[in-house]
Amino acid sequence: MENIQAKARLYNAQLDKELSKVPQLVRFQAATGVPKTYLALGGGAFFIVMIFFNFAGKLLSNILGWVYPSYRSFKALESPDHDDDKQWLTYWAVYGFVSILESFTDILLYWFPFYFFLKTVLLLWLMLPTFNGATIVYTRILRPFLAQHRNEIDSHINRVKAKVSSVTSELDTATTTGATFH
Numbered sequence: 199m200e201n202i203q204a205k206a207r208l209y210n211a212q213l214d215k216e217l218s219k220v221p222q223l224v225r226f227q228a229a230t231g232v233p234k235t236y237l238a239l240g241g242g243a244f245f246i247v248m249i250f251f252n253f254a255g256k257l258l259s260n261i262l263g264w265v266y267p268s269y270r271s272f273k274a275l276e277s278p279d280h281d282d283d284k285q286w287l288t289y290w291a292v293y294g295f296v297s298i299l300e301s302f303t304d305i306l307l308y309w310f311p312f313y314f315f316l317k318t319v320l321l322l323w324l325m326l327p328t329f330n331g332a333t334i335v336y337t338r339i340l341r342p343f344l345a346q347h348r349n350e351i352d353s354h355i356n357r358v359k360a361k362v363s364s365v366t367s368e369l370d371t372a373t374t375t376g377a378t379f380h
Contacts, residue, residue: 210235246315255314263293263321270325289325289332295340296320 213235217223223234245262249255267289274282300307300317307313323331344351 213238246318249318250312250315252312252314255318259314259318259321262318263325267293267325285327285330285333288336292324292332292335292340293321295335296324 214233217234217238220234223237226232226237227234245258247253249258267286270282271286271290274286310316320331323329324335325332
């Protein structure tokens, strides 16, 4: 029991140190006397309960899947180191893949209890560098599929480009000559 309390104090001290980097939380603690770790843990618990019982679960899980990765992507793009660029580009490729899969199965998935809680856990696994989930999904599922179908995908893209180019050139011709379409 003493070992658990020591670990809890250690984690609390580490969390407090990290939260001290956020000036708003430091001001909150000074104004209210409530430790910033309590605010962070309470806010996190509230967030989890809201998702677990599906009170705005879709909104909260989508915000989590977009806000933190967007900020980390911004930081990665602005940093001179390019190692983190690959991690976040991989995350966005996998996030898009998961989002498209979800859009096809929305009706079925909503019938599963705790769907948004499980989605949130999946998003955390994908985005947190500790787990490297996006890289795992990309290398084991998405990359082999794309590599196998690369030529087909490229030919479809080229056909769409040709059609778009044809339509835009027809529109340009029509606008310059004053022709109308019927």
